[in-house]
Amino acid sequence: MKLTIFGATGGIGRQMVSQAVHAGHDVTAVVRDPARLDVTHPALRVLTVPGLTDPDLLLPALHGSDAVLSGVGPRGRRDGPVASTATRGILLAMACGDVRRFVAVSAVPVGPVPAGESFVNRRMLLPFVRTVLKDLYADLAVMEEAVAGSGTDWTVVRPPRLVNRPLSERYRTAVDDNVARGYTISRADVAHAMLAALGDPATVRRFVGIAY
Numbered sequence: 001m002k003l004t005i006f007g008a009t010g011g012i013g014r015q016m017v018s019q020a021v022h023a024g025h026d027v028t029a030v031v032r033d034p035a036r037l038d039v040t041h042p043a044l045r046v047l048t049v050p051g052l053t054d055p056d057l058l059l060p061a062l063h064g065s066d067a068v069l070s071g072v073g074p075r076g077r078r079d080g081p082v083a084s085t086a087t088r089g090i091l092l093a094m095a096c097g098d099v100r101r102f103v104a105v106s107a108v109p110v111g112p113v114p115a116g117e118s119f120v121n122r123r124m125l126l127p128f129v130r131t132v133l134k135d136l137y138a139d140l141a142v143m144e145e146a147v148a149g150s151g152t153d154w155t156v157v158r159p160p161r162l163v164n165r166p167l168s169e170r171y172r173t174a175v176d177d178n179v180a181r182g183y184t185i186s187r188a189d190v191a192h193a194m195l196a197a198l199g200d201p202a203t204v205r206r207f208v209g210i211a212y
Contacts, residue, residue: 182211
């Protein structure tokens with residue numbers, strides 16, 4: 001497939017780029033600073049843009065693309081509404097470029113508390129992070145609304161706390177739910193799940209929880 005990956009220099013985005021090219025896909029990685037992308041491959045094209053809010057600047061990245069993946073998200077509480085504003089630009093560009101398949105990353109606290117969730121998660125951890133990082137998750141909630149209301153064939157993946165561990169391909173998923181008692185997931189495995197969703201019709205127009 002020909003894939004376009006936004007947020008390609010982030011932890012998940014870089015993993016998506018690396019895994020995709022090594023799986024045989026042709027990849028266009030959209031970045032603001034190409035020096036931050038340490039992946040090289042004959043099947044990789046790097047496109048530098050000043051930002052993701054102007055769809056006209058993003059259209060060249062979508063030429064001939066079969067699907068778009070987004071690892072875009074805030075790096076901290078002070079980044080502002082990054083995910084929602086960038087995703088609106090991406091969705092507008094996709095509409096103009098007639099690309100329908102879209103897979104984006106969000107976060108567990110935006111989704112529901114699953115049945116069978118632990119007392120610690122239900123009563124302590126989730127309420128705490130939702131309070132402390134409320135602006136971040138409000139931004140992701142707005143992003144999810146924009147994605148769900150778009151005309152794309154979308155999938156939104158919701159991971160819990162991200163860690164830097166090697167790819168395992170051993171994780172749990174839950175369609176339209178979060179994974180109960182799931183506390184962590186590696187960035188590599190989130191990238192793997194997002195790429196796997198491209199070929200899974202059961203994930204189209206669905207939210208997918210993921211965790212170990």
